Amino acid sequence: MTKVELKVKPIENGTVIDHIPANKALQVLKILGLPKKGTNVTLAMNVHSRLGYKDIVKFENRELAHTEIDKISLIAPDATINIIRDYEIVSKNKVRKVNELNGIIKCTNPKCISNTEEPLETKFYLVDSNPITVRCHYCERLVQYDEIYNQFE
Incomplete structure (x- = not known):
């Protein structure tokens, strides 16, 4: 063969x-x-x-x-x-591990100031990398991988 x-x-x-x-x-x-x-x-x-x-x-x-x-x-x-x-x-x-994400994803909290004030760039901090979890700088909401991934549709 x-x-x-x-x-x-x-x-x-x-x-x-x-x-x-x-x-x-x-x-x-x-x-x-x-x-x-x-x-x-x-x-x-x-x-x-x-x-x-x-x-x-x-x-x-x-x-x-x-x-x-x-x-x-x-x-x-x-x-x-x-x-x-x-x-x-x-x-x-x-690819570098990013501990802070600026302007890349949106907060899933509709009442977060980043969703109500224009133009306010979003800011998130990496909390966990497996599975990906980030925390909003403004409202401290935790956003999970699935919620992040769904934003790119």
Whole structure:
């Protein structure tokens, strides 16, 4: 029996997000609002690696903003972001664990001042990373992973 190796076409310019926990790639895509018309997205799920299993997402002609990377840290705190230009990796950075989230998610308390005063940027503090739980700076409401994730729909 011959060994078959699957190959994925390299991208000329764009971003590769590697080391996403297995079965979390679709959540990363949702947070980033992908796929969009005209954006080529490649997705690999449950790929065997030396540390177990992982997911990989790559998309062409787009680099991530810092706020998008902070959002990814909620789902994949150990992910690696690779920026590709002219088929070469020009930047390779680990997603940093974010202890403070500013302007990324909304408070689920409808009476929170961040929902009633404009323009007041939301601010949350990481309370627990498994499962993700954050605390609102203004009303101290705890917001769980499912409530955070549902905001990206």
